Amino acid sequence: MKIEGKYKFPASQEQIWDLFMDQKNLEKAIPGCEKMEEREPGKYDVLLKIGIAAIKGTYTGKIEVVDPEPPNRYRLLGEGSGSPGFVKGEATIELSQEGQHTIVSYQGDMQVGGLIAGIGQRMIGGIAKMMAGQFFKKMAKELKSQQ
Amino acid sequence: MKPSAFEYFTASTVAEAISLLERYEDEAKIIAGGQSLVPMMNFRVAQPEVLIDINGIKELDYIRQEDDEIVIGALTRERDLELSPLVQEKCPILAEAISLIGHASIRTRGTIGGSLVHADPAAEIPLTIYGLDAKMKVVGPSGERTLEPEEFFLSYLTTSLEPLEILVEVRIPVLPQKTGWSFVELTRRRGDFYIVAVASILFMEKGGVCKEARICLGGVGPTSIRAEEAEEILAGQVITDELIEKAGQKAAEAADPESDYHASAEYRRDMTRVFVQRGLAEARNRAKGG
């Protein structure tokens, strides 16, 4: 399943790059993130607790930053599994400048399997996009608090 | 598959249900009609440790008229609403929308409250009440509050109901006579969740002029939405084919659909236009007494 979107931040591209590479910010902004530990540079173990309606679950997973080209682009690999099923995906994140702003756009592909895939088919794309939206909003908040 | 094990409690009053929620909080899930919850439990997507059955709360099962409102208890079965002479006469769009939920044997169990709190983005009741000035009464440990659809629905399967709150009642203003209305939906098969659905209501005044229009779109975002700019095109006008054409185009612009397994975003947007136009034409005919 393809997902994509973009978000605009009122800061320079370098600032936004640093924002997105900082583990502390990610930990705060990733929806449902309970714990995030750096195993080696750019590789993290995460524990997510996600509950939408009756579908509650704890996921353990890995996030990895690959091929970073500061401050323009990087790739993000992620996978997680928990009692409701598994999620696996990769995305390319691109930063570009527009006046005083930086546009962060993502383009990704994700696979969902196990129990959630069976019943959530209709909504998974939308829910993924909603969670991406929550993530960017929180990142924007972090940016503001640091400015 | 079969559901995983759970503790089972029955509540016979709202207060009992809330105290059970307080006791078990996160682990508990309320079951009403169970027509969405039980499939999820059978798939083990949902594995609540505690189930609080509210089917025994008889005080939440009623349909009555109070002044200019139809007042419906949250536990009222969809089938009872669909067949209610009061609902058919005073709020026919609701009866029609409900008749399109699943199949009769689903509606026998499914409740209005269950459909609302489940907040499926492709459900008929949540869509229809966007156009009806409906108010949802919820009760929790610290008292009750009343919410409008825009406050109640937050996103996919997500409402503003607090973990210890229960929806107890829905109040819907009676539609004036000669109100034009229509509920149309695009589904692959009868009874499926819709791809796109449109609920239209035309409040009329003398001389065949539309005083106010409501156009509600479903299946094109995380919650149902009102196509307000399209509604404005019709307000204060005698509704012509040209205006319907324009309103359909405007409504399609308001839609923000996702692509999924069943339909692409482009298709959903274009069907929004088509179904708004179709729905408005039907609503106009009904307003004329047709």
Add this chain to the structure above:
Amino acid sequence: MAERRRITVKVNGVEYGREVDPKRLLVDFLRDDLELIGTHVGCEHGFCGACTVLLNGRSIRSCLMFAVQADGAEIMTVEGLAEDGKLHPLQEAFQEHHALQCGFCTPGMLIVTYELLKDNPDPTEEEVRLAVAGVLCRCTGYKQIIDAVIAAAPKMRGG
């Protein structure tokens, strides 16, 4: 672990008392505990309609309800149609019109159309189609089923 509960249900006129696990689906209770295997389990998520039974006179999907929830209820399954070993007129019509082939959906078809004819003794073809829309048949197609229901209607009216 979840406590078992004692329930009493009346099925096809016979009262049964049993202890059940809360997670026991009504359809499994009917089939495995009461050994009324006429009701079929298909999809287990309310989609196929094979498990349809009447609960207090109205059709429901017995895979979408727990047996504990049926405590005190009256249930009619497909076994409740025939009387004293004689097929119900609706069943006879199904037989005459070849309205079943593999028979998997048949209990669901019979219950929903029985309910229809009870509420609406003289349905149009459209109304019959609507009633059976909620039960999936993968072999005969629906034509013979609809023919059978329409043929059964006057016989049921005539008593």
